Amino acid sequence: MQKSYKLVALLAGALFLNSGSAMAEEGFWSWLGTGTIDGWRGVGVVPVDSKQYKDECGSCHFAYQPGLLPTKSWEKLLTAEGLHDHFGEVADLDKDTLQTLRDYVLNNAADKSMHKIAKKITIATEDGEAPLRITEVRYIKRKHNDIPAKMVKDNKDVKSLSYCNACHTKAEKGIFKEDTVSIPNYPDY
Amino acid sequence: MKNLYTLMALIGALFMAANAAATPATDAEFAQFKSAGAANFSAEHGKQNWSKEVASKDGEKRSCTTCHDADLTKPGKHNTTKKVIEPMAPGVNNERYTDQKKIEKWFKRNCEWTWGRECTAQEKGDFLKFLMGAK
Numbered sequence: 551m552q553k554s555y556k557l558v559a560l561l562a563g564a565l566f567l568n569s570g571s572a573m574a575e576e577g578f579w580s581w582l583g584t585g586t587i588d589g590w591r592g593v594g595v596v597p598v599d600s601k602q603y604k605d606e607c608g609s610c611h612f613a614y615q616p617g618l619l620p621t622k623s624w625e626k627l628l629t630a631e632g633l634h635d636h637f638g639e640v641a642d643l644d645k646d647t648l649q650t651l652r653d654y655v656l657n658n659a660a661d662k663s664m665h666k667i668a669k670k671i672t673i674a675t676e677d678g679e680a681p682l683r684i685t686e687v688r689y690i691k692r693k694h695n696d697i698p699a700k701m702v703k704d705n706k707d708v709k710s711l712s713y714c715n716a717c718h719t720k721a722e723k724g725i726f727k728e729d730t731v732s733i734p735n736y737p738d739y
Numbered sequence: 740m741k742n743l744y745t746l747m748a749l750i751g752a753l754f755m756a757a758n759a760a761a762t763p764a765t766d767a768e769f770a771q772f773k774s775a776g777a778a779n780f781s782a783e784h785g786k787q788n789w790s791k792e793v794a795s796k797d798g799e800k801r802s803c804t805t806c807h808d809a810d811l812t813k814p815g816k817h818n819t820t821k822k823v824i825e826p827m828a829p830g831v832n833n834e835r836y837t838d839q840k841k842i843e844k845w846f847k848r849n850c851e852w853t854w855g856r857e858c859t860a861q862e863k864g865d866f867l868k869f870l871m872g873a874k
Binding site for chain 1: 817819820821822840844847848849851852
């Protein structure tokens with residue numbers, strides 16, 4: 551009897567450690583003194599670590615990190631029908647590739663992550679219908695509210711908020727902090 | 740006998756020069772097109788189709804050159820996302836036509852987007868011949 555208690559306690563402990571590690575990531579690295587190197591500091595979403603995802607999705611557009619949308623959004627986007635009309639583009643994938651990418655993305659969606667931006671996006675999309683565009687997420691909209699149209703929509707080198715990396719110089723690393731923003735043609739912003 | 744070998748080597752060299760861009764992937768593609776009944780692939784037809792415009796459902800005229808450059812040695816630009824598309828000419832971009840799955844993937848997607856339907860084996864063969872020959 552006592553033995554099985556021990557086992558349960560051990561298992562629970564292991565689980566706790568596991569879920570805690572993601573949460574502690576940022577704190578841990580800055581505690582270690584590596585915080586000033588942009589390796590971990592200010593990482594808002596987990597960077598893409600699937601080469602296949604980067605290749606397949608990134609051949610047409612910025613390879614948006616899975617943590618930028620909740621599971622329920624990705625579930626709608628990443629189906630054979632969904633990709634056949636992917637915002638007006640035909641983005642068909644073969645069955646195996648789709649399955650692999652879908653698994654990867656769903657396992658890393660915003661609501662599976664403890665990173666700051668992912669958490670904010672999860673909260674912002676909890677109620678209501680799943681957004682299909684990252685730019686429709688309430689939190690993302692609010693964050694870009696005060697930027698005038700001339701700097702985004704009417705800026706020939708930006709055009710739309712969809713091009714994250716047009717201004718967010720470290721977008722690929724999952725870093726979207728304000729001090730890493732550089733708006734083309736508006737160096738003083 | 741020695742002359743015969745020389746002749747064979749010469750013919751071989753000529754053959755290789757004519758098929759400079761051929762890869763196992765393109766060989767497999769052409770074999771597939773042939774088994775689908777297509778034959779006599781023409782780079783000239785491929786070239787004509789490359790700039791052929793077809794209207795989409797909402798009346799927008801689309802052709803291969805909407806996103807790819809008419810000059811295959813130059814990079815193109817994705818119509819919507821503006822992402823740079825590397826040149827199609829294998830002479831400038833040696834990654835082209837080395838992966839059969841990739842060739843088929845893009846034929847399927849791009850024919851459907853541009854012409855609103857999949858391309859036939861003949862059309863694909865003509866395209867491939869045209870693209871491979873680009874210097």
